Amino acid sequence: PQKEEDHTSKAKAPMDMLQLSCIQIAIALLLFTQAKSTTQDTSALHPDDAIPSCVAIERSALLSFRAGLSDPGNLLSSWKGDDCCQWKGVYCSNRTAHVVRLDLQGTYCATEDWSTPVLGGNISSSLLGLKHLQYLDLSCNRFDKIQIPDFIGSLHKLKYLDLSDSMFIGRIPPQLGNLSNLQYLYLVSSTWNVGYSSFYNGTYSTDITWLSGLTILEHLDMTFVNLSTIVHWLPVVNMLPTLKVLHLSDCQLRNSPDSLPVSNLTSLETLDFSGNHLHKRSAPNWFWDLTGLKNLHMSSSGFYGPFPDEIGNMTSIVELHLSYNNLVGMIPSNLQNLCNLERLDFSMNNINGSIAELFHRLPSCSQNKLKELSLSVSNLTGSLPTTLVEPLRNLSWLDLYGNKLTGHVPVWIGELTQLTVLDLSSNNLDGVMHEGHLSRLAMLEELTLSDNSIAITVSPTWVPPFSLGIIELRSCQLGAKFPMWLKWQTHVMSLDISNTSINDIIPDWFWTAASSVAFLNIRNNQITGFLPSTMEFMRAEVMDFSSNQLGGPIPKLPITLIDLDLSRNNLVGPLPLDFGAPGLEKLFLYNNMISGAIPSSLCKLRSLRSVDLSRNNLNGSIADCPVNESSSNMTDLSIVNLSFRNNNLSGEFPSLLQKCPRLIFLDLGHNQFSGALPAWIGEKLSSLSFLRLRSNMFYGHIPDELTELVNLQYLDLGYNNISGSIPRSIINCTGMTQTRDNDDLRDAFTSGVYSAGSDLVDYTENFTVLTKGQERLYTGEIIYMVNLDLLILWERSLKKSALL
Ligand SMILES: *[C@@H]1O[C@H](CO)[C@@H](O)[C@H](O)[C@H]1NC(C)=O
Ligand SMILES: *[C@@H]1O[C@H](CO)[C@@H](O)[C@H](O)[C@H]1NC(C)=O
Ligand SMILES: *[C@@H]1O[C@H](CO)[C@@H](O)[C@H](O)[C@H]1NC(C)=O
Ligand SMILES: *[C@@H]1O[C@H](CO)[C@@H](O)[C@H](O)[C@H]1NC(C)=O
Ligand SMILES: *[C@@H]1O[C@H](CO)[C@@H](O)[C@H](O)[C@H]1NC(C)=O
Ligand SMILES: *[C@@H]1O[C@H](CO)[C@@H](O)[C@H](O)[C@H]1NC(C)=O
Ligand SMILES: *[C@@H]1O[C@H](CO)[C@@H](O)[C@H](O)[C@H]1NC(C)=O
Ligand SMILES: *[C@@H]1O[C@H](CO)[C@@H](O)[C@H](O)[C@H]1NC(C)=O
Ligand SMILES: *[C@@H]1O[C@H](CO)[C@@H](O)[C@H](O)[C@H]1NC(C)=O
Ligand SMILES: *[C@@H]1O[C@H](CO)[C@@H](O)[C@H](O)[C@H]1NC(C)=O
Numbered sequence: 001p002q003k004e005e006d007h008t009s010k011a012k013a014p015m016d017m018l019q020l021s022c023i024q025i026a027i028a029l030l031l032f033t034q035a036k037s038t039t040q041d042t043s044a045l046h047p048d049d050a051i052p053s054c055v056a057i058e059r060s061a062l063l064s065f066r067a068g069l070s071d072p073g074n075l076l077s078s079w080k081g082d083d084c085c086q087w088k089g090v091y092c093s094n095r096t097a098h099v100v101r102l103d104l105q106g107t108y109c110a111t112e113d114w115s116t117p118v119l120g121g122n123i124s125s126s127l128l129g130l131k132h133l134q135y136l137d138l139s140c141n142r143f144d145k146i147q148i149p150d151f152i153g154s155l156h157k158l159k160y161l162d163l164s165d166s167m168f169i170g171r172i173p174p175q176l177g178n179l180s181n182l183q184y185l186y187l188v189s190s191t192w193n194v195g196y197s198s199f200y201n202g203t204y205s206t207d208i209t210w211l212s213g214l215t216i217l218e219h220l221d222m223t224f225v226n227l228s229t230i231v232h233w234l235p236v237v238n239m240l241p242t243l244k245v246l247h248l249s250d251c252q253l254r255n256s257p258d259s260l261p262v263s264n265l266t267s268l269e270t271l272d273f274s275g276n277h278l279h280k281r282s283a284p285n286w287f288w289d290l291t292g293l294k295n296l297h298m299s300s301s302g303f304y305g306p307f308p309d310e311i312g313n314m315t316s317i318v319e320l321h322l323s324y325n326n327l328v329g330m331i332p333s334n335l336q337n338l339c340n341l342e343r344l345d346f347s348m349n350n351i352n353g354s355i356a357e358l359f360h361r362l363p364s365c366s367q368n369k370l371k372e373l374s375l376s377v378s379n380l381t382g383s384l385p386t387t388l389v390e391p392l393r394n395l396s397w398l399d400l401y402g403n404k405l406t407g408h409v410p411v412w413i414g415e416l417t418q419l420t421v422l423d424l425s426s427n428n429l430d431g432v433m434h435e436g437h438l439s440r441l442a443m444l445e446e447l448t449l450s451d452n453s454i455a456i457t458v459s460p461t462w463v464p465p466f467s468l469g470i471i472e473l474r475s476c477q478l479g480a481k482f483p484m485w486l487k488w489q490t491h492v493m494s495l496d497i498s499n500t501s502i503n504d505i506i507p508d509w510f511w512t513a514a515s516s517v518a519f520l521n522i523r524n525n526q527i528t529g530f531l532p533s534t535m536e537f538m539r540a541e542v543m544d545f546s547s548n549q550l551g552g553p554i555p556k557l558p559i560t561l562i563d564l565d566l567s568r569n570n571l572v573g574p575l576p577l578d579f580g581a582p583g584l585e586k587l588f589l590y591n592n593m594i595s596g597a598i599p600s601s602l603c604k605l606r607s608l609r610s611v612d613l614s615r616n617n618l619n620g621s622i623a624d625c626p627v628n629e630s631s632s633n634m635t636d637l638s639i640v641n642l643s644f645r646n647n648n649l650s651g652e653f654p655s656l657l658q659k660c661p662r663l664i665f666l667d668l669g670h671n672q673f674s675g676a677l678p679a680w681i682g683e684k685l686s687s688l689s690f691l692r693l694r695s696n697m698f699y700g701h702i703p704d705e706l707t708e709l710v711n712l713q714y715l716d717l718g719y720n721n722i723s724g725s726i727p728r729s730i731i732n733c734t735g736m737t738q739t740r741d742n743d744d745l746r747d748a749f750t751s752g753v754y755s756a757g758s759d760l761v762d763y764t765e766n767f768t769v770l771t772k773g774q775e776r777l778y779t780g781e782i783i784y785m786v787n788l789d790l791l792i793l794w795e796r797s798l799k800k801s802a803l804l
């Protein structure tokens, strides 16, 4: 963004001339050697130029710098040939040919794709050879957790330095304070795990007095730098009278003085101090005196008390962010004074007043400047006003999610023709929305109305003016007919029309319209019809079609698919021989009429974690993974939760399970399995917490090895032909005697296989429970069973025997 300038002073000109003639000689020599070699790469040379294009000493400095780097993506492949001024990211002065700018910003910050190749390795002090460097950008790379080198502080001509987000660690060198020409300093620490764990610490500073050496600094960004030990940071910042933009968010600062007696910060326009947990009243506070501020970011700051009247004095403010605090009560009426306001975010506070009152306190002097209004989860009550409140007219973003709004959605919403995002979800709104609400919203990209009682009633021939990316209408009333207007929404990323009372056949066009959708949820309707014959043309990552009446066989899946839930439908036919979704992690097909055998293609799903095929008509024995597909690679499957219950599966205890060492939850109940329980259970399934084999034809003794399952908390062998005595070593199943929660098993119930509501009930049959020798009947929900001291089910085939 910086204009490239050459500020070499005239006094130095003779020196430059002298250097130039040396360079001309150097270039001539290079040309000579080049001519001798057979290399054809002479395009970088500009023999006609009056000024030679690269200073040899700087060229070799660059090459030494490059030698210290790792460059797996070969991003610096253009760094060859003589004219270093032509190399990627290298910019020279037109007049002196000195390298003045080095811009090696990596791409991953923009793409957020960790697999994008970037630069790494070490930063060689040979950079000091670039004596005229004014601009250095190494941001968004991945240096090998090295410290920012001290010598950067000796690049004394630097005006612009960006070392953000490049995986630097350790102390920020105070030598940076020697860069007295610096106007822009960006030191954003990488955000890996910050706040979540100490796995990666990023950069820190325990003393920032060095900043005061940067006397003409205008932009400073130290987001995520750990400054937790610094108390008196404000007097240091106050030494920077030219500062315009200051980002000190998430710096673990604890201190925010009430006032700043003599403020130097008269040029400050942007202050971002969010994410520092101050735990104080929002006023008094030093920054309220900076009435020239345009952008104030104070989210997640731990402020409490009322919304302060001081807000009304911030008459220059354009953006005001106070979300995620504990501010209480109506916003002050002098907010009316903020005639430049464009963005207001008061989300996640407790405004607990009426929305109409709040709207009337928005500035009306602003001539429709207000663009974004975010008031989610703010305890707002009442109905939306029946007529348009003028300050809202040019809104492009309206977020009222998670309040207590009641009444209808007024038709004036349809006059907000600039709207791109409308989120009214999770309120108590009702009534009908029709074409009048929507037909002029041509810019709309996100329509989120979920979890209200809103009915959306439009003509089946209505063609919307917008092309939405996000459609979230969960639990609205769309049916009974399938909403035809979705046909025109062909660029949707996320579509949720679950629980919307649709009672109709799924139209063919739906699959084409939805082919770009990544998150697709139509669960809990009465949708009939068939899945398409293949889903290979779709790009879904998550598909939830559960609890409908879809029929037909399961087609080949989108190659991108990760989560699939087709449970509770009328699907028939065999499982696909090729699922077509190699990254599949969740496969829920329970409660259908799927028949045939379990195909060995399951073995190709290496990421599969949760599988529920229960309550189908699957039969046959379960084949082991074919040798050529799995054994040759000897990699195990990733399955954690597996249920085949209530099918007609037969054969021995599946040997396939030997390849599932991560299994925690296994239910083979209500099938025709037979044979003896294999001794390898103890060794191969050592993580098992839940084992249910009820209602099969297993026979023989309980193998001693079963008692090696030290994490076992639930064992149900009832209704088999198992005989003999209980191994004494059952005492070693300490999982049963521990009272602590098993997080993995609980996850299996709450977020994994058995989260789907009523299936939970299936595990709340009456059991006989032995607890420390006492027998009692347990009828609670399974979720609590993981806390029981000891739980074993012995029914019919096993004589109850004294155990402890
Ligand atoms: C240097 O040359 C480039 C390309 O001719 C030109 O775009 C740029 O404005 C010049 N810079 C200066 C400072 O003259
Ligand atoms: C960076 O320096 C360290 C220590 O000198 C060395 O072990 C490492 O190999 C260097 N990395 C590269 C990419 O040269
Ligand atoms: C650079 O800064 C360091 C630490 O602040 C200081 O000790 C050193 O003298 C400075 N070097 C120059 C050349 O100013
Ligand atoms: C992070 O910092 C803590 C305390 O300063 C230290 O104990 C820990 O080893 C550091 N972790 C890493 C990965 O550097
Ligand atoms: C920040 O630094 C302090 C003091 O060195 C340390 O105790 C704390 O763990 C650090 N925080 C993080 C998130 O690394
Ligand atoms: C204001 O900034 C100047 C220049 O850095 C400094 O000399 C002065 O002490 C500062 N004033 C205060 C009150 O910090
Ligand atoms: C707003 O500014 C005026 C004039 O500077 C001042 O008198 C008043 O106390 C300020 N109000 C608040 C609430 O800070
Ligand atoms: C919302 O307001 C009600 C009534 O004033 C209050 O009892 C409740 O605690 C508030 N909720 C939140 C999350 O602040
Ligand atoms: C908002 O909450 C505050 C503090 O709990 C309470 O005093 C006030 O009456 C509430 N206002 C409304 C409108 O519920
Ligand atoms: C075997 O594993 C390697 C590495 O995990 C993988 O690249 C290769 O495609 C696998 N081969 C087969 C046949 O699955």
Ligand SMILES: *[C@@H]1O[C@H](CO)[C@@H](O)[C@H](O)[C@H]1NC(C)=O
Residues within 6 Å of the ligand: 728, 729, 730, 731, 732
């Ligand atoms: C429990 O395990 C320990 C260690 O593996 C073993 O020595 C002991 O015999 C086992 N107890 C019973 C009752 O099998």
Ligand SMILES: *[C@@H]1O[C@H](CO)[C@@H](O)[C@H](O)[C@H]1NC(C)=O
Residues within 6 Å of the ligand: 765, 766, 777, 779
């Ligand atoms: C469970 O046992 C209780 C008490 O004996 C009985 O009332 C109830 O009907 C039983 N439930 C089932 C599903 O068998």
